[in-house]
Amino acid sequence: MKITFVLFLFFLSVSLSAQDKWTIDLIAGPEYGNSRLNASLGNINESSGKWGYRLGFNFNRRLISAFWLKTGLRWTQIGYIGEKSTGIKWGTEFDHDTGEYVLDPTLPHELQVVTDFYFVELPVVGRWEFGHGRIIPFLELGISPHFYLMTKKEDLTDLGSQEFYDRTAPDLSLAGSFSLGVQASLSNRLSLLIQPITRYHFSKKDNTVPEDNLYTYGMEVGIRMRPCR
Numbered sequence: 001m002k003i004t005f006v007l008f009l010f011f012l013s014v015s016l017s018a019q020d021k022w023t024i025d026l027i028a029g030p031e032y033g034n035s036r037l038n039a040s041l042g043n044i045n046e047s048s049g050k051w052g053y054r055l056g057f058n059f060n061r062r063l064i065s066a067f068w069l070k071t072g073l074r075w076t077q078i079g080y081i082g083e084k085s086t087g088i089k090w091g092t093e094f095d096h097d098t099g100e101y102v103l104d105p106t107l108p109h110e111l112q113v114v115t116d117f118y119f120v121e122l123p124v125v126g127r128w129e130f131g132h133g134r135i136i137p138f139l140e141l142g143i144s145p146h147f148y149l150m151t152k153k154e155d156l157t158d159l160g161s162q163e164f165y166d167r168t169a170p171d172l173s174l175a176g177s178f179s180l181g182v183q184a185s186l187s188n189r190l191s192l193l194i195q196p197i198t199r200y201h202f203s204k205k206d207n208t209v210p211e212d213n214l215y216t217y218g219m220e221v222g223i224r225m226r227p228c229r
Contacts, residue, residue: 028055031218035080050079066128146172182195
């Protein structure tokens with residue numbers, strides 16, 4: 001049994017010595033995000049999605065011939081657009097004696113809130129590559145801790161807009177990811193990466209709202225760099 005295990009390690013090391021053991025990626029890409037709300041909760045306004053972005057780098061380590069483990073560091077913006085409220089009336093617009101409503105043009109009467117969350121992501125992803133050659137398809141599954149940095153909210157009214165920054169979300173959000181992509185060789189050291197990818201945050205962004213989970217789908221494009229030989 002020991003001899004078999006030693007032989008396995010020997011042939012594995014020989015196999016890896018003839019291939020790249022590690023690579024580094026530089027990636028960036030747009031992604032469309034939204035917040036998943038239960039439509040049956042009639043007291044909650046529905047949101048619509050908006051575009052954000054993700055950029056950073058990956059470190060890839062080959063574990064066996066066709067399987068890699070990927071980690072790295074990314075800066076991420078995910079957001080959504082709240083439902084627009086119209087016909088807003090203020091208490092100061094009602095006459096205290098008669099109750100008559102008088103429009104005050106100095107007050108906003110429409111409101112829509114645009115929310116963006118900013119995270120630092122540390123992906124932990126497994127990648128299966130299919131085949132060899134200049135073009136290699138691959139599949140990725142992973143889970144990524146997202147460390148919360150801040151929230152930006154922009155209030156859009158009929159009188160203008162105003163931005164606010166705060167820190168109201170949980171400090172850590174876990175997101176699962178799934179991707180199918182392809183890498184195309186550009187030279188002995190460089191490859192082009194293209195991969196559509198979707199993510200779902202298991203952690204709620206606001207514990208007071210049921211089923212208030214972020215999700216995204218988008219495209220990552222990057223350059224994969226192999227070590228000098």
